[in-house]
Amino acid sequence: MWKIGAVMLLLLCCFAAFAAQPAERRFVAVVDDDGVQRVRMIGGEYYFDPNIVEVKVNVPVELHVKKAGGVAPHDIVLKAPEAGIDVAEELDGTEKIISFTPTKTGSYPFECSKRFLFFESHKEQGMHGVLEVVE
Template sequence: MPALKMLLPALLLVLFGAATALADFVEKRHVATIDEDGVQRVEMEGGEYYFDPNVVVVKVNVPVELSIRDVGGIAPHDIVLHAPEAGIDFAVNYGREPVTIEFTPTKVGEYEFDCSKRLLFFRSHRDRGMHGILKVVE
């Protein structure tokens, strides 16, 4: 019984921490459409410390042009997504002028992207909210 009394507060602390982390992620979803030329175009903004949208839905086997630009702040940012098995593999620094990333997703699934930057001993940009999901669907 004493072990249970010690375990219960620890379990509640873990659950509270998980709920707090989930509460910080507010989904900003964009479902890409296929333009007349057969390309899915997505415009994304990166700021202090977020991506908008942070959930992007694209179709498999259809080319994607992802355009991203920085909309404020002084910290440098990048966007990183490594899923070579799905035809998606990039790590791109971006600034005030839009940068376009081209790829064709070849496998259905959910792939996480984030900003890999971190200043000294501070929390990483990912930990501060710069992450999202690329959903590839049929």
């Protein structure tokens, strides 16, 4: 009987680990004719798509982000003052445009800061990603 319990526990752990590590959805921004890198992003339960975003340093970025359907509230938070980035925006069904210019190369994590009561935070459930600022 304990063996079945152990197997169940193992499966549960695997599932939890899988859920917390969403598949990589990478987007490499291109610079538009007007010199702006535009990134379209969706935030949903519980993911960002894309979740790896590559942009060029010292080129303006416009993050066009909106919420997928569903009742849970979401936001996007990216604090990287060393790179001139300070983002904290509630998401809803209409596209929000967040503008900034990254001034330093590096990998900067972003996340949804929401949590419902005592449940795992959205970040813990996979709602996070990385902004990669490259040369």
